[in-house]
Structure formats: structure tokens, C-alpha cells
Amino acid sequence: MEVLRGELRERELPFTHQREAIAQVLFESTRHLSADDVAEELRGRGEHIGKATVYRTLALLVELGLATEHDFDEGFKRYQLQVGAAHHDHLICTACGQVVQFQHPGLERILAEVADSLGFEAITRQIKIFGTCGEQEACRETREAYRND
Amino acid sequence: MEVLRGELRERELPFTHQREAIAQVLFESTRHLSADDVAEELRGRGEHIGKATVYRTLALLVELGLATEHDFDEGFKRYQLQVGAAHHDHLICTACGQVVQFQHPGLERILAEVADSLGFEAITRQIKIFGTCGEQEACRETREAYRND
DNA sequence: GCCTCAACGAGGATATATTCTCAATCGATT
């Protein structure tokens, strides 16, 4: 939160109650939240914040480098605070929607190598493994269906 | 093309002129084409095929496992024929839009390892490296802008 | 050639996440 205050001050942008509340919601969640998730959580806390502000603030957080935007092929984006953490990637269960993060040092090396050998200068990357997590009945059923395909 | 004919026959679906033409366009292109690209190319060849049919056919090709669908954050999907080829990944130039494919055997191993260790059964994956390719003036400018950020 | 069922074409419809509008309000500096 102090980081947010600092970044805003640096750009002479006001530290508003809404910005604080939205960052707080992201901060307290370990999951990736959609703009709608954030709005709903705020409503649950008795905060009345318009969706335009939610979208504006999420975009701002990304712009400031304090949050990351993710697209898990759901038709909308999800966001997560990212204060100085290392880049991580995702496994997405296509049956229950669960998202699990992972990191693997070997990936960094390989991807850097690939980009380099093709003359690219990498800025960012996305790695998404879609599959089944097997934690719920639905996930196991989907898994079986794939195996028999 | 024979593969397409066979898959269709197997499901008792007609091998229409339109399906052939659309598959042909994809077959002759090394790039990833959007539904619109396909429609335009068909128009250029004097074929009059409605966009609904283009979408229907692309979805069908994906369904049959003969094509893959890609989303490069452009607001629409791109398609490419994929007849028995190995899975490959992409580098996308954020300045000029160029997409370069790559394959790296080490990735397969690492990703399988990760999925396994987290209890996932992987179905498919997406790896996208966004960066600058430096081939055009615009790409080099964007690259500089990032370096000085 | 005939028949039947699915595919096709044209363009209208849809869906829905995100953005815009603009008057009212707020934050931060003086």
C-alpha cells in the first residue's frame, strides 16, 4: 500500500479512497480477480465504487507496474498485484477453472535462449498449461473424457 | 486435403466446395490467418463465401483437430492448419505484429514435469513470448523505448 | 436423376466486457 502511495506521488496523482480500496482487495486475495470480482467484493464491504473506476484503477495499477493482467480465455481479464515478485506462469484447470501458479528456473534460460537465437528482445511472456487438476468430480470426469478421445 | 476428406467422411459430413477452398487457403499460407484474412483471400480468388461459413468451417477444422486456434491479443483469433505437426510456440513482435514459431525440446520436458508435480494432466499449452524483432524501423524504435524505460 | 439432410449466404442480431460522458466531488498543496 505504501508502494502504491509512493508511485502515485511520484506521478503527482491523487491517492484516493477508491484506489486504496481496490488495491486492498487485490492485496488480500491470492486468486486472480476479474474486474467484476473486485466490484463485487467491494460491494460486499459496503464500498460503493462504480465499475468505471474499477476498470480505470486496474488499468492504472498495471500501468504503474504494480499489477499484472491475465487472460485465461474466459472472455474477460483477470488481475493480480505483483509487487516486485518474480514472473510466474500458470496451470489452468479447464473443468473447474482453478488456476495454479508455478515457477521453473529452467524456463527462463530456455526462453531467453530461444528469443536470442531468433533476434528477438523479449519484453514479457505468457505460459499457460491447460489441463485437468483432478481435484473435483467434474475435473476427473473431464480427464476421463479426454483420455478416451 | 485428403486428410480433411477422410475426417469428414468418417463423420458423415459433406465435403463441400467451401470447406475445400477454406482449407486450401490455410494450407497455402505459412502465416496464422484470421477469419477475416481467410475471407479476404477467398474474395481475391473469386470465391464468394459468406463469413458465417468461414467461421463455421474454421471451428469445424479445429474440432476435427486439423487446425489450431491462436489468440495473440489482437481482439480476434487466428487459425493455422496443423496436420500431425508437433506442437510449437510463438514469439510475437509487439511493434510489427510478426509471429515467429519455435520449438524447443527442453520445454516439453519441463512443462510435463511441472504439470505432473502439481497433479495436473496437461491437455494443451500456450507459450507466447512478446518482444521486439528488430526487423523494421518501428520495431527498433519500440525496442529503444523499452530499454530507456 | 432423385431424394434427403446438412450446408450455405446475406446480413441482421447478439453479447458483453470495457470505455465514455460530464456534472459533482475530492485530494493535495498553498
Place this chain on the structure above:
DNA sequence: AATCGATTGAGAATATATCCTCGTTGAGGC
């Protein structure tokens, strides 16, 4: 507390890729 520019809220507007409708056409089996 005054000032001033940025932010906010509510809901309408947008954008636009993709899908639906339904009368017409075509493919493929017999």
C-alpha cells in the same frame, strides 16, 4: 479554507468479433 486539476459515478454508448435465421442450394447415397 481556498483553489484547481484530477477523479468519480451512473448509466448510456461502444465496438466488433462471432453467431443466428431461414429460404435456398448442394452433396452424396441409391
